[in-house]
Each structure stands twice: as C-alpha cells, then as structure tokens.
Amino acid sequence: MEGCYMLTGAVRRALLALAVGGFAIGTGEFVIMGLLPQVASSLAVSIPQAGQLISIYALGVVVGAPLLTAISVRYRRKTVLMVLMSWFAVGNLLSAVAPTFGLALAARFVSGLPHGAFFGAGAVVAGSLVERTRSNSAMAVMFAGLTVANIVGVPFTTILGQHAGWRLVYAIVGLIALLAVAAIAVAVPGDPVSADGAEGRVSLGRELRAFGKPEVWLVLGVAMLGGGGLFATFSYITPMMTNVTHYADSSITWLLVLFGLGMTVGNLVGARLSDRFPARTLVISLFAEILVALAFLVFDHNRITAALAIFLFPLTALAGLPTLQGRIIALAGGAPNLAAASIQAAFNIANSIGAYLGGLAISAGYGYGSPNAVAAILVTIGLSLALVAVKVERRSRRAPENPSLAVEEFELVAKS
Numbered sequence: 001m002e003g004c005y006m007l008t009g010a011v012r013r014a015l016l017a018l019a020v021g022g023f024a025i026g027t028g029e030f031v032i033m034g035l036l037p038q039v040a041s042s043l044a045v046s047i048p049q050a051g052q053l054i055s056i057y058a059l060g061v062v063v064g065a066p067l068l069t070a071i072s073v074r075y076r077r078k079t080v081l082m083v084l085m086s087w088f089a090v091g092n093l094l095s096a097v098a099p100t101f102g103l104a105l106a107a108r109f110v111s112g113l114p115h116g117a118f119f120g121a122g123a124v125v126a127g128s129l130v131e132r133t134r135s136n137s138a139m140a141v142m143f144a145g146l147t148v149a150n151i152v153g154v155p156f157t158t159i160l161g162q163h164a165g166w167r168l169v170y171a172i173v174g175l176i177a178l179l180a181v182a183a184i185a186v187a188v189p190g191d192p193v194s195a196d197g198a199e200g201r202v203s204l205g206r207e208l209r210a211f212g213k214p215e216v217w218l219v220l221g222v223a224m225l226g227g228g229g230l231f232a233t234f235s236y237i238t239p240m241m242t243n244v245t246h247y248a249d250s251s252i253t254w255l256l257v258l259f260g261l262g263m264t265v266g267n268l269v270g271a272r273l274s275d276r277f278p279a280r281t282l283v284i285s286l287f288a289e290i291l292v293a294l295a296f297l298v299f300d301h302n303r304i305t306a307a308l309a310i311f312l313f314p315l316t317a318l319a320g321l322p323t324l325q326g327r328i329i330a331l332a333g334g335a336p337n338l339a340a341a342s343i344q345a346a347f348n349i350a351n352s353i354g355a356y357l358g359g360l361a362i363s364a365g366y367g368y369g370s371p372n373a374v375a376a377i378l379v380t381i382g383l384s385l386a387l388v389a390v391k392v393e394r395r396s397r398r399a400p401e402n403p404s405l406a407v408e409e410f411e412l413v414a415k416s
Contacts, residue, residue, distance in 0.1 A: 010189070011129045015141040017183035018122045021085050022145025024180050025115055027153030028092050028173040029057060029146075029351075034158035034256050035166045036238050042166065043101040047239055048359040054235050055355045056105045060112025061348035068117040069341040073207055077121050077337075078188050082181050084114035084121070089177035096170040116348065119143075120341025123325055125188065140271030140322050147267045147318065150260025155253045162249070207338040216339065218389040219328045222320075223346035224353065225382030226286050229293055229375035230317040231354030234259065237310070240368040245306045255310050262311040266318030274323040279390055285319035286383040290376050292316055297372035321347075354378065 032039060032053055040050035072080040091111030098104040119142075126142045153176075161169040211217070233240075241247040241255055266285075273281040292312045299305035325343055332339035357378070358371030366373075 010187075011138075013187040014129055014189060015126055015138060017180070017187035018081075018126055018142040019145030019148070020183045021081070021118060021122065021177070021180040022142055023149045023153055024085070024145075024173060024177040025088065025118065026146035026149030027157060027176065028088070028111060028170065029115070030150055030154050031157045031161065031169055031173070032166075033234055033237055034154060034252050035161045035169070036236070037242075038161060039104075039166050043104060045101050047236075048363050049101075051235055051355050051359045053104060053108050054231075055352040057108040057112040057115075058231075058348035058351035058355070060109040061115040062345045062352070064113030065116025065120060065341040065345035065348075066338060068114060069120055069338045070207070072117065072121075073337050076190065077125050078184065078190050080121050081118060081125070081184050081188065084118040085177050085181045085184065087114040088118065089174045089181070092170045092174035092177060096167045096174065112348070116341045116344030119344045120337060120339075123329065123340045124337055127329065129189075139325055140267055143267055143321065143325075144264065147260065147263035150263050150314075151257055152260070154260060155256045158253050158256060207332070211339075211342075213331055215389065215392055216328060216331050216342075218385055218392065219324055219331070220342060220346040221385045222282070222286075222382050222389065223324050223343055224350045225378050225385065226289065226320060227317065227347045227350030227382075228354040228357075229289055229350075229379035229382070230314060231351045232358040232371045232374040232378060233293065233296065233313060233354075235351075235355040236358050236362060236368060236371050239362075240300065240371070241306065243368045244300050245303055247303065247306075255307065258307060258311045259314055262314035263318050266315035267321060269315075270319035271322040273319070274326060278323040278327065279393070282320040282323040283383070283386055283390065285316050286379055286386055288319075289313065289316040289379045290383065293372050293376040293379060297369060297376065300369040300372065350378075 032050075036047055036050050039053065040047045043050065068084065072083075088111060091107060091113070095104060095107040095111055098107045122142050123139045126138045129138055157169040157172060160172070237255070237259070238252050241252060242249060247255065270281060270285065292309055295305065296309040296313065299309070325340070328339045328343050354371075354375070357374045361370035361374050362368055364370075
C-alpha cells in the first residue's frame with residue numbers, strides 16, 4: 001500500500017467517516033420499526049399499510065443501487081460518496097415534511113435510491129485501504145456504522161419520535177447525513193492514481209460482465225432470502241412485542257437496543273470468521289437463523305425468550321454478511337463497484353419481500369407472531385441456495401480470486 005494507506009490513523013479516520021454515513025443510513029432505515037404505530041396513526045393508515053414505507057424504501061435501494069452505480073462508475077469514488085450521502089440527506093428532510101401518506105411514500109423511495117450505491121462504493125473504498133486478506137474486516141468497520149445505529153441511533157430517535165413526533169426524527173437523520181458528507185470530504189482519500197498519472201476509471205461493460213457468472217446470482221439469492229427472514233420479523237417487531245409478548249410501549253426502545261447489539265456482534269464476529277472460514281460461517285449462520293426464527297415463533301409470548309430472540313436473530317443474520325459482501329467483490333475481480341452495490345440491492349429486496357410477506361401473514365389473520373414463520377421459510381430457501389453455491393465452488397476446482405475463499409474450505413462444508 002502507498003501513501004496514506006500505510007498510515008493506520010488515516011485509514012481509521014477514513015473508515016470512521018464511512019461509518020458515519022452508515023450510521024445515518026442505518027438510523028434512517030430502521031427507526032420506523034420502533035415508530036410504525038405512531039406513523040400509521042399520524043398518516044391515518046393501518047399498521048400493515050404503514051409497513052409499505054419500509055417496502056418502498058427498500059424498492060428505492062433496489063432501483064438506485066444498479067442505476068446510480070452504473071451512472072457514477074466512471075467518476076471519482078470520493079465525489080460519488082459525497083453526492084450520494086447528500087442525496088440521502090435531502091430525501092430524509094423531505095420525509096420529515098411530507099404531509100400525506102402518498103408523499104411520504106415518495107420521500108422514502110427517494111431516500112432509498114442512494115443507499116445501495118453508497119454502501120457499494122464505500123465497501124470498495126474500505127477494502128482498498130488495507131491488505132487484501134483484511135478487506136472483509138475493513139468493510140465490516142464501515143458496516144459497523146449501520147449496526148451501531150441500531151444500538152444508539154434507532155433507540156434514541158425512537159424515544160425522541162415517541163415524544164416529539166416521527167417527523168423530527170427524519171430531520172435529524174438528514175442532518176447526520178450532512179455531517180457524514182463533511183467527514184468524507186475531510187478523511188477519505190482520493191482515488192488512486194495509475195502509473196501514467198490518470199485517475200482510476202472503470203468500464204461499465206466490464207462491471208456488467210461480472211453478472212454473467214452464476215455464482216454471483218447465487219450469492220445475491222442467498223442475500224435476498226436470508227435477509228428476508230430478518231426483515232419479515234423485525235418490520236413488525238413493535239406490534240409483535242406489544243400485542244403478543246405484552247411489553248409496554250416504553251420497553252420497545254430497550255428491545256431495539258438488543259436488536260442493535262445483536263447486529264453489531266454478528267457483524268464483528270462474522271467479519272473475523274469470514275476472513276478465515278467464509279463458507280462455514282455463512283452456512284452455520286443461516287442454519288442458526290432458522291432455529292432462532294422457529295424458537296421465536298413458539299416462544300414469542302414469553303418476555304425472556306422474546307428478548308433473547310431479538311438479540312440472536314440479527315446476530316445470526318448479520319454474521320453471514322461479510323462473507324457475502326467479500327465473495328461478490330471477489331467474483332467481480334477488477335470491476336467490483338456494481339457487484340458491491342448489487343449485494344445492497346439484494347438485501348433491500350429482502351427488506352421489501354420480508355416486510356410484504358410478514359404484513360400479508362398479519363393481514364390474513366395469523367397474528368402478529370406469524371412473520372416468524374415467514375422468516376423461517378425464507379431463510380430455509382436461502383440456506384438451500386448457499387449449499388448449492390458451496391457445491392458450485394467445489395466443482396469449479398479453480399483457485400479463487402479471493403484467497404480467503406479457498407476451494408478446499410468450501411469442499412469441507414459440502415462434505416459436512
């Protein structure tokens with residue numbers, strides 16, 4: 001590595017700046033879970049209808065991740081990161097002032113558009129700041145901003161929203177996003193310069209060719225279905241806890257802290273393990289997520305087991321994220337931007353699918369605990385795709401582009 005990449009302090013500051021952006025996005029995306037009843041009441045819609053605000057945001061991510069990445073792929077990544085985070089800030093400020101449900105839907109869609117492209121570009125930048133064997137861990141630091149948001153940002157803004165209104169919350173998220181823009185401007189290094197003095201440029205055609213690999217689509221499928229389980233349950237965690245487990249409204253904040261702690265622990269543990277045992281980490285995390293979903297379904301009336309599930313569910317779901325992010329970037333080779341953004345699109349398809357199917361189960365009369373059954377089904381399908389991906393790796397018999405994802409390691413999982 002050269003220049004500032006060798007300076008540990010500079011690298012940490014750059015990763016922290018990216019993490020601030022992740023914190024803003026994480027708070028803006030997840031805070032509605034704790035305020036869904038208040039939002040529904042304010043906009044005069046039912047709770048399942050208000051859940052559409054979660055789905056429409058996710059749809060914005062799905063649309064924006066490939067589209068904005070394709071448009072911005074030839075520009076400097078630092079500039080792209082600043083523009084995307086500014087866009088996110090404006091979208092949240094619009095959410096804060098939207099007077100009707102229809103306009104709130106539009107504002108949430110606009111807010112979601114830059115989400116995937118930001119994390120995609122940010123993951124590539126974060127991975128480039130460290131040695132290749134530590135890239136998963138570096139990317140996890142950036143995503144730690146998103147998980148820490150669920151420990152600090154979401155609970156704090158939930159309390160604030162319950163007392164001062166949900167609109168103020170989105171205004172604050174917009175201000176945090178503007179702070180992230182300033183942090184990126186100061187701390188993130190510019191794009192590397194090639195030997196001929198030209199700044200790094202990427203071919204869109206080369207980026208698109210990565211999607212000709214079936215392995216890429218398997219990774220995206222695992223992300224969509226494995227992540228869909230998490231969102232099926234947690235899109236409706238507030239009414240589930242108040243109506244089924246009979247927690248008081250005031251307890252929701254602390255339950256969301258447990259959710260954030262689970263995400264953070266899962267992200268950090270998954271990052272550490274995925275650098276050494278990526279396939280096993282992914283498969284075990286998905287299997288554990290199924291078990292937690294089923295246990296949550298059976299024991300959701302018990303406060304202790306429900307609280308434990310709220311911690312373990314995101315832990316198991318997030319433990320596989322570093323493997324998926326690292327794998328898809330490795331498969332893309334020298335054209336990682338669109339691939340890195342696509343994994344975010346996949347997770348937000350998961351968000352949309354999970355929220356929609358969870359709401360469908362509730363509307364069908366199966367009760368607020370029924371999204372846990374939906375979660376178990378989705379993750380089971382995701383685990384099946386992961387096992388297929390393992391077998392594809394085994395059959396390839398080639399040295400992979402990412403040394404951490406050795407074929408031998410995948411073979412061990414396939415045999416087990």
